[in-house]
Amino acid sequence: MFLLRVKRYVYALYARLKNRYAAGRSLMRRRKLSERTKLYYGEETKKALAVLGTAQTPRALIRAYGEVKLAALRAQQETARMYPADYFPFLEQAVQNVIDGAYDESFPLPLAQGGAGTSIHMNVCEVIACAANETYAAAFPFASFRAHPLDHIARFQSTNDTFPTAVIIMVYRELEEIENGVVKLQEQLVKRETEYENVLITGRTELQDALPMTLGQVFSAWSGPVERDRWRFNKLRERLRTIPLGGTAVGTGFSAPREYVFAAEKELRRITKLPLSRSQNLCDQVAHTDSLAECAYGMGLCADNLCKFAGDLLLYTSSLCGEMKHGEVQYGSTIMPDKVNPVLLELIRGKCLECSALAGLTGEYSRGGQLQLNANLPFMAQEFVRMSEDLTTSLGIASGKLTDMLQINSGVMEAHLSSSAALLNVFKDVLSYTEIKSLLPEIEKARIATKDSLADFLEQHTALERNVINEKLDITNLTGYAK
Structure with a gap:
């Protein structure tokens, strides 16, 4: 009995010492953390x-x-x-x-x-x-x-001239980073425009088969808005570079000596290495934020273009179409081993939809200014940070992992085009509208699968000669201007 009491006492003492040791270690860790992260605000x-x-x-x-x-x-x-x-x-x-x-x-x-x-x-x-x-x-x-x-x-400073100046510098750099992402995406699209200039695909309008075109022309069409985004961001940066520094509270320059204002502007250019210039109308620059709203709308347009691009690829890579394939980034299902989700495209669309909405919200904040100041500028800055993250992430994925993983199923494209009654539309200048309409039920029954079988069908069901049919089905005639 005595030994049992001694044993219990030893165990209890050990537990107390262990707890004290742990508490001491925790206190030391907290002190070290506090020393590492000393807070300097007041x-x-x-x-x-x-x-x-x-x-x-x-x-x-x-x-x-x-x-x-x-x-x-x-x-x-x-x-x-x-x-x-x-x-x-x-x-x-x-x-x-x-x-x-x-x-x-x-x-x-x-x-x-x-x-x-x-x-x-x-x-x-x-x-x-x-x-x-x-x-x-x-x-x-x-x-x-x-x-x-x-x-x-x-x-010599006010929040009303220094904070907007800092926001402008931040947004200017964001635009530079986004523009670099746009350039990379444009380069990828132009590269594939050349790579696929001889690959035929069905052109579709309103989700219906319309006319043949090349896959290179599809990539060329995608590169158009991206090229405009590149030009747009370049112009936006040019218009954004004026700053209100020196205007102090309401743009009058109250309490700021002229020589200080000139020196601060010059020094800020040197520090940031940005082409900043003091506004010639400081009262306007302090009161209005439309130049920032314009940048937000430009970012929103870029997001809209990326959203359209991702939406097109979602259709092309869907099981319903299958002309392209989204690479497997991760498992697509917990119960379906064969499932591949288009996670990159969905991520781009989700972020771009958010960016577009935030661009509109930024415009609302901008129009909410009153008299000599827009007090909503911190909220605008918040949305710019989020929009920039959305766009840089989306552009990085679109120009990198997505285009690297995207698989082109040219065989499926050819089969879809050859079996589509829409291919008859290219014969509109040698067959009448009514003749083509009358052939549509027959061609659907014939289950055409290749251009050669289509040529055989037309030779049997029309008065066209084989050389005329082959000429019309040549890729240069299918996808170029009429001769």
């Missing part, structure tokens, strides 16, 4: 978190806002000497760290917010000031200067 960001909730501010916007701040701070120092010479390198490094993503955990605010972006601007200013002050104090512990988020970091 009271205003905490107030915003209480209202808006927590989310990660998009990396692309943090980078762009950091670049705007770096340009503004350098312009401050160049024109007003606002910071001690030994402090400014620490300030520059803090902003560079923001640009590079070192403090991303300190930007926890969602883009869905009121205030036209003021919460994010406060957040950026607090992080820069806190990080710079910390490193400066460590290097110069007896120095008294400390930068203030508003009195220094936001000097």
Whole structure:
């Protein structure tokens, strides 16, 4: 009995020690994590978190806002000497760290917010000031200067000119990335246009057999909208590059010295390596967002074109048609081993439908501006991030994995075309409309499967000579202009 009590005591002691050890390890892990992810924001960001909730501010916007701040701070120092010479390198490094993503955990605010972006601007200013002050104090512990988020970091600036400038930079880069994806897709389509220039397929209108064409012509038709998208994005970037930096609150430039404005614009171009230019009508640039809405509509058109492309391929790769085949990306069913789902095409269509809807929503946000400002700009920025992700993903799939895996069943195409009564339409200039109509019931009974069997049928049922029939069924006559 005594030994049993001792045994129980030892087990209980071991359990308590084990729990304490685990708790200690957990506390150490939490401390290490806290040290790794030190948060540099201040009271205003905490107030915003209480209202808006927590989310990660998009990396692309943090980078762009950091670049705007770096340009503004350098312009401050160049024109007003606002910071001690030994402090400014620490300030520059803090902003560079923001640009590079070192403090991303300190930007926890969602883009869905009121205030036209003021919460994010406060957040950026607090992080820069806190990080710079910390490193400066460590290097110069007896120095008294400390930068203030508003009195220094936001000097000569308003949310209403810096936030739109950051959004424009972000969207400009998104358009560049999307345009690169469009170019790659266009190259793939043009390549296949040449590759399949002698492969015949049935052209269809309203989902009904119409006239013969080449598969190369099908790819050529698909490349047309993509080429227009490429041109469109190039023009959109050209019109987007004007920025409101220096306009401050309502576009009047209140509190911003002229020499600062010019210096900030020049420095921002140098930092971003983008062809940005200050708007000649800052009141307009601060108040209106139609240039951004135009970009959203352009992205929506690109999504619509991709949606049509994917929709066509869904028909061609369906079991009902079978003229093309969607490669197996993953198992298509838990109970049907032979099932192959067109997951890439469905993913493209789903993302493009979302992008198109978001483009319309962005337009609604744009038209919701009032008087001298559009407070919906953070919501517009949020939709641009989502649209960009949708389009870059869809374009990457369309120009990469999809076109690589797409199989062309030329034998099925030839069989469909040869057995289609629509092939009689090419004889319209040598047979009357009524004659062709009268042949349709007979040709359906004959179950034509090849061009040769069609030629035999026409030779038997019409007065056409064989050489005329063969000439009409030649690929150059089937798919080109009438001679």
